Amino acid sequence: MTQRLDYNAASPNGMKALAGVYAHIGRSSLPKSLIELVYLRISQINGCVYCIDMHSRDLLTGGMEVEKLVLVQSWREAGSLFNEGERAALAWTETVTRVAQTGVPDEDFEAASAAFDSQELADLTIAIGLMNAYNRMAISFRAPPAAVQRASASNSAE
Numbered sequence: 001m002t003q004r005l006d007y008n009a010a011s012p013n014g015m016k017a018l019a020g021v022y023a024h025i026g027r028s029s030l031p032k033s034l035i036e037l038v039y040l041r042i043s044q045i046n047g048c049v050y051c052i053d054m055h056s057r058d059l060l061t062g063g064m065e066v067e068k069l070v071l072v073q074s075w076r077e078a079g080s081l082f083n084e085g086e087r088a089a090l091a092w093t094e095t096v097t098r099v100a101q102t103g104v105p106d107e108d109f110e111a112a113s114a115a116f117d118s119q120e121l122a123d124l125t126i127a128i129g130l131m132n133a134y135n136r137m138a139i140s141f142r143a144p145p146a147a148v149q150r151a152s153a154s155n156s157a158e
Contacts, residue, residue, distance in 0.1 A: 001049075001148060005141040021130050028123040033062055037072065037086060038093045038124065039131045044073050045097050048135040053145035088115030089124060096128045 008015050025035060036058050043051035059069055071078040075090050082090065092112040095102045102108070112121055137143070 001142050001144045003142050003144055007137050007141050007143075018130065018133060021126065025123060025127045025130065028120070028127075030120060030123055030127070033059070033064065034086060034089055035127055036062060037064075038089055038127055040072055041075075041090055041093050042097050042128060042131040043135055045094065046132065046135040046139065048138050049148075050138040050143040050145045051131070051135055053147050057146070085115055088112055092121075092124060093128055096125060097132060 026032070028035075036055050040052065040055035040059060042048075043055060056069060060066070068078075068081050071081060072090075075082050075087065088111060092108065095104050095108040112124075116124060
């Protein structure tokens with residue numbers, strides 16, 4: 001994968017603005033592990049290899065078991081492996097990320113509202129929008145994931 005454009009260099013102020021939103025989410029009352037789980041699921045839906053790599057590593061570093069990580073994409077079938085809050089966040093993540101297809105039905109909003117207070121739900125939705133924006137940047141400009149960069153460096157050294 002060849003990077004098309006270094007968007008951080010091309011628009012430092014724009015990326016700084018996104019980083020400000022990222023910092024806001026980090027200061028929110030949402031657990032860091034839940035945010036990373038949501039970021040990973042969005043990236044899976046969008047097929048963002050750069051972000052899948054990054055958030056998988058962050059979840060593993062944060063202590064998530066590999067057995068749980070590999071089932072994120074199939075969380076609905078994973079039973080009690082995902083707790084109630086995680087299931088609610090993942091369901092909301094999917095409906096909001098696929099807004100053009102889902103229209104975010106009232107039932108989805110009601111289910112998310114039952115699990116999160118107003119501020120948490122607003123911050124969760126901001127996090128979803130943010131990661132969708134980051135995915136679009138990384139996919140559009142072909143940001144290479146760390147795993148690919150390491151493999152390329154290793155192959156070059158041989």
